Amino acid sequence: MLRFVSLFDRRTCNWVAAALFGLAVLCFSPVRASAQEWPYLVTYSHELEEPGNLEIAFKNVQAAPVNGNSFISSTMELEYGATAWWTTEVYLSGQHTQNDSTIFTGYRWENRFRPLLREHFINPVIYVEYEDINNADKTFLEITGHHSIQDLWVPNDVARQTVERSIETKLILSSNVRGWNFSENFIAEKNLKNEPWEFGYALGASRPLALKARSHNCWLCRENFSAGAELYGGLGDRYSFGWKQTSQYLGPTVAFNIPKGPSIVFSPSFGLNDNSVGVLWRFKVSYEIQQIGSYFRRGQ
Amino acid sequence: MIVRKSGSFAALMAVCAVFLCIAAADGAWLKNVPDADRQRVNPYAGQKDAIAAGNRVFLDKCAKCHGDDGTGRKKKPSLRTDRVQKATDGEILWLLKNGELKHGMPSWSAMPEPMRWQVVTFVKSLGTSFFGELNRGGGSEESGR
Numbered sequence: 001m002l003r004f005v006s007l008f009d010r011r012t013c014n015w016v017a018a019a020l021f022g023l024a025v026l027c028f029s030p031v032r033a034s035a036q037e038w039p040y041l042v043t044y045s046h047e048l049e050e051p052g053n054l055e056i057a058f059k060n061v062q063a064a065p066v067n068g069n070s071f072i073s074s075t076m077e078l079e080y081g082a083t084a085w086w087t088t089e090v091y092l093s094g095q096h097t098q099n100d101s102t103i104f105t106g107y108r109w110e111n112r113f114r115p116l117l118r119e120h121f122i123n124p125v126i127y128v129e130y131e132d133i134n135n136a137d138k139t140f141l142e143i144t145g146h147h148s149i150q151d152l153w154v155p156n157d158v159a160r161q162t163v164e165r166s167i168e169t170k171l172i173l174s175s176n177v178r179g180w181n182f183s184e185n186f187i188a189e190k191n192l193k194n195e196p197w198e199f200g201y202a203l204g205a206s207r208p209l210a211l212k213a214r215s216h217n218c219w220l221c222r223e224n225f226s227a228g229a230e231l232y233g234g235l236g237d238r239y240s241f242g243w244k245q246t247s248q249y250l251g252p253t254v255a256f257n258i259p260k261g262p263s264i265v266f267s268p269s270f271g272l273n274d275n276s277v278g279v280l281w282r283f284k285v286s287y288e289i290q291q292i293g294s295y296f297r298r299g300q
Numbered sequence: 301m302i303v304r305k306s307g308s309f310a311a312l313m314a315v316c317a318v319f320l321c322i323a324a325a326d327g328a329w330l331k332n333v334p335d336a337d338r339q340r341v342n343p344y345a346g347q348k349d350a351i352a353a354g355n356r357v358f359l360d361k362c363a364k365c366h367g368d369d370g371t372g373r374k375k376k377p378s379l380r381t382d383r384v385q386k387a388t389d390g391e392i393l394w395l396l397k398n399g400e401l402k403h404g405m406p407s408w409s410a411m412p413e414p415m416r417w418q419v420v421t422f423v424k425s426l427g428t429s430f431f432g433e434l435n436r437g438g439g440s441e442e443s444g445r
Contacts (some may be wrong), residue, residue: 038410050406084401117401118332119409179412211412213353223415236395239437260360 037263038181039255041282042087042142042232043204045183046123049081052293061140069096073105073138077286083115095138099291101122101156106133106163110150114167123278124130127185135159140280142168143234144189145198146245148275150228166191178209202232206253218258227254230267233276237269247276255292258271262287327383333394335440343414344421352409354422359427361408370426392420405432 038045041059049055057077064070074096082088091108110129136159138152151159167190174183187200206228214221232246235241253267262285269280289295344350361369365376372378384392399407408416424433 045410048406051404081406084399084404084406114401117396117399119407123409176409181410208412212414213357213418215349215355215356217356233421292365 020027032265037226037255037257037265038225038288039203039206039228039253039265039266040183040204040230040258041253041267041269041284042140043183043185043202043230044112044125044127044170044172045181045204046125046172046175048085048087048114048125049079049288050290051084051292052291053081053288054292055079055286055288057284059139059141059284060282061278062281062283063138063279064153065149068153069098069100069151071095071138071152073140075139075141080292085117087112091139091141093137093139093141095136095156097156099140103156103160105135105139105160105285106131108133112215119147121177122173125172125174127168127172129168129170131164131166131168133164135162135164140282142170142185142187142189142200142202143232143236143249144168144187144200145234145237146240147234147247148245149247149271149277152277153224165190165193179211180205185232195274196237198237199235199241201231201235202273202291203228204228204253206255217259221283224257225254226257227252229253230269233268233272245274249276249280251280251282254280321344327387329395330383330387330391335396338390339386340386340388341395342389342393342417342420342424345389346418350418350421351425353415354418354420355426357411357419357434361374361411362419370423372405379423380426384423389417389424392423393400393417396420 003133038047041145054106057078057079059075059077060072061228062072073093075091075093077089077091077283079087079089089108089110089112092104092105093106093108096102106128106132110127114129115124115126135151135154137158150261169187169188171198172183173185174181181204183202185202185206187202189198190196190201191198206226208223208226210222213223218224229250229252231250233243233247234246236244236246241283246269249269251267251269253265255263257263265282265284265286271279271281358366358370365373366379367373367376370379378384393413393416395405396408396411396419397413398409399405401407408419411419
């Protein structure tokens with residue numbers, strides 16, 4: 001425990017305490033809500049937010065890169081189901097690096113559309129995102145291009161000077177088969193300045209631990225857990241497509257969907273080559289407020 | 301003249317939108333269900349435990365729109381109507397899987413199929429006396445309600 005605490009300074013501890021407080025507030029909030037989550041932290045499935053629902057999520061990554069300072073990055077995610085075929089989402093990101101500083105790193109605005117209105121064996125979703133983030137961003141929400149561990153060595157005050165405004169697109173393909181979900185994401189990202197297209201991918205497979213609900217209320221039932229694995233990484237850019245000089249990660253992932261409460265997802269992602277960080281410890285808490293609009297209408 | 305034309309166009313669009321809403325509320329989705337799906341047999345039909353389990357899932361996922369007792373809320377439809385109660389279990393399962401995305405009903409394909417059958421079993425119980433027993437706590441010894 002002491003060793004863990006010594007990894008971070010006091011400011012980080014305050015941040016962690018604030019996050020735990022937020023989690024406690026979510027857990028004991030009187031608003032009835034729930035979120036059924038696949039246990040993915042990078043990969044997207046074709047599941048969209050239900051129309052009128054708002055999901056609030058905190059995605060966190062902690063890592064200690066070789067020759068670099070430990071960091072913790074946190075992203076707040078507000079996801080709204082605009083219609084049953086369109087979900088829109090805003091991300092606000094920040095990070096704290098040990099022996100360095102705590103900074104806001106930028107925002108993203110994401111939209112996902114389901115072009116096919118019925119369920120098929122493979123279900124496509126079109127993803128379009130605008131990003132305004134600086135180079136100190138350590139959210140690892142996706143990996144594209146030649147992202148490498150060396151990018152994490154740059155001090156915050158230098159890295160934050162460069163702001164990237166980019167468009168990121170994804171083709172999401174996803175299938176639900178006999179309780180399993182298989183999702184494949186193909187990513188193409190373009191900095192709006194004159195830089196080449198960068199590519200990446202994410203693959204995920206997962207399954208709930210039980211396919212039937214029990215007839216009585218219970219917290220630790222198997223149906224409330226799902227587990228799986230994710231593989232993701234960069235695929236270079238337009239001029240040097242492939243795995244050379246990219247970072248790649250693979251890891252198990254598990255989700256706990258607390259009935260009428262938040263969902264918690266945890267995953268250690270292991271770096272698969274020298275360009276990758278050894279382990280990314282990922283942790284997400286999400287909470288879904290059903291039919292958010294009804295709380296603002298008279299008489300509700 | 302242009303203003304008048306655009307006004308007519310808007311009125312036409314409004315009529316179309318109303319017509320589409322009425323069509324959706326009128327169960328137009330039923331026509332889209334393939335025969336093979338329509339005829340599927342619910343493995344849990346009438347089972348009290350499945351109704352209680354389906355009720356739990358319904359309260360968690362569906363009740364915010366359709367009401368705790370399935371009578372619907374605002375523009376969200378009631379599940380106690382003849383149209384729903386006379387639909388086959390296979391038709392309701394198909395709707396849960398595919399949704400009616402144009403009209404706001406999301407797809408629940410991420411929910412495992414056995415769990416969807418439990419929800420179907422519960423929805424069909426809304427037209428029976430068992431739902432009343434369940435609400436009084438007498439439906440299933442395990443229901444925990």
